[in-house]
Amino acid sequence: MPSQVWAWAAPLMAVALTMLLGGFLFAALGKNPVSVIRTIFWDPLFSEFAWFYRPQILIKGAPLVLIAIGLSFGFRAGVWNIGAEGQYIVGAICGAAVALALYPMDARWLIFPLMVVAGALGGWVWAMIPGVLRVRFGTNEILVSLMLVYVAEQLLSGMALGAMRNPDGMGFPGSRNLAQYPSAANLDLIAGTGMHWGVVFALIAVIFAYVTLSRHLFGFQVRLAGQAPRAARFAGVNPARMILLCMGISGALAGVAGLFEVAGPSGQISIDFNVGYGFTAIIVAFLGRLHPLGILAAGALMALTYIGGGIAQSQLGLPAAAISLLQGMLLFTLLAVDVLTNYRVRFGRREVA
């Protein structure tokens, strides 16, 4: 029986351990480990310019949380959607397509909701491809969903260079800037807070996931399917339906995450629009123990390391790779510390009768 205490203590200990190991790494790079750790984990929240960094944590964390919440359903049920990055891209393309098609019509009440629906639908469709192939032909959804990321990236390049290219852009790639199109822009709801619609949706998703997993029959089935697939079948869980639902939820959430990003912080469909949120969200999901509240905390922590990492780079001259290492270490130490969740460490030799 896994320890309940350690299940929650392990992530905290992993963070502490990461700081310690990271400290050694930074010391080896010739930096003062204490000031680096403080710059990464403390400065974004409490330094002189925290009023600027705090909203940035919301902007950076919202897509991570949104995608990770979606993935957590599948990961609990043993459905491995690794291609959230692709679903994120396709969601952004579909959402942006709606806005660009209706440009410059002035009707926010119509256009913005339509974009959200299109974004969710786009991500959903992209996730349904590996889902249906798995259910119908027994293909491996890990491989198919991952490969579809690369297809989505090519699609994105094609859109940025072709169909969605800004006609006023002098031939340069990239679409119109949606953040400058009032009917489509996903701006801060209160200026300067970073609180855009994506953040609101991420919070709603956390609550929705929490209620579903703890109170609803579907949540029970998800947990059962992951922990005891055979028992789940006896309990009347239809495996095919479970796969499609889990893929669909994660795809749709990744899709809206992409839409909110393209309509707000990013602003345009460009060749390098995607920056790896779909992959980082996998780490966030596991770091958060596949639990909605855990994911919320993990997403915020991950966002913090990105923002603090940027500050550490420019203020202390730390290489970018050191920051990536630190982020990788987080998951690595968590997996290591998990030993404590599943096994009890005993000191001394056991007495032989």
Added chain:
Amino acid sequence: MKRRTLLATTAALLALGTGAFAQSDDVTKVGFVYVGPVGDGGWTYEHDQARQAVEAEFGDAVETVFVESVPEGPDAERVMTQMALDGADLIFTTSFGYMDPTVNVAAKFPDVKFEHATGFKRADNLSTYSARFYEGRAVQGHIAGQLTESNIVGYIGSYPIPEVIRGINSAYLHAKEVNPDIEFKIVWAYTWFDPAKEAEAASVLIEQGADVILQHTDSTAPQAAAQAAGNVYTFGQASDMAEYGPMPRVSSIIDDWAPYYIARTQAVMDGTWESTDTWDGIGPGMVGIGEISDAVPAEVKASAEALRDSIAEGSYHPFTGPINKQDGSVWLAEGETADDGTLLGMNFYVEGLEGDIPE
């Protein structure tokens, strides 16, 4: 957000406008935002060399900071804002994709000067600068056209944007001038820096019979692929890549940003900085032609250097008519030279090039 913090935010934003964050001491702080790692051996490497040149030039009078591998989008905007908050007086953003983020941040910090590489949007505190790499491409094409035995030149394109298409056209025109039978095979890698993809592209081109490879991507992987194949010529891109000389690397296009960065930093120190649009080539030294190696016959080397010098002194423009577009329509009449506007937005191949620009 609490009301008090909201007020603090507003106050702080107002303070930005009045320059409360301008540095009080004499040190001029210069920030650099890089799209790749400083060790890429190409584009970002050269920008970082220039940053170091700025430090060497001014010593303790300047402090430079940089952030590498910054994705183009909201992350870039955050990094720039952070640099401005930390008291940077001048910020260079060194990738095309930083255009809108730079415009946004420049609007928030009217007292900080911004310089965006390869873009076209400017403001009172936002300049743009780029290099006329197509001048170097002309010299490359001139050499490539005479070196090839198979009459097939392979070209690794990064993205089909005006910058790259301009280079292809320039190289092709000057290869064709010295070798009427020349044929260009173009592979699009859809990346600026990805050694694996670039090596693959080079191998494909070599298999198709190309014995000269030109690249608009930044890694040395195509050089290595050419070396492995033997008897294939290449040119260094962005940096000299001299370690692959004298064969396969026979020459190179070198980005030399140092003179520009030093001049602009000086202008900020003197208070003479103004928003401009700089597009310099071989003449002012922003584009350098790397040493032409001994693998190139002496008379070819001599004529290539003559071409380089005529471009540098301005007596010859690489796009001088008569030049037709790919579809046969007239672009430039006899003796006419291309205007910068057309060059900046170039989205067509010249006559003789095969294939379509991908969309």
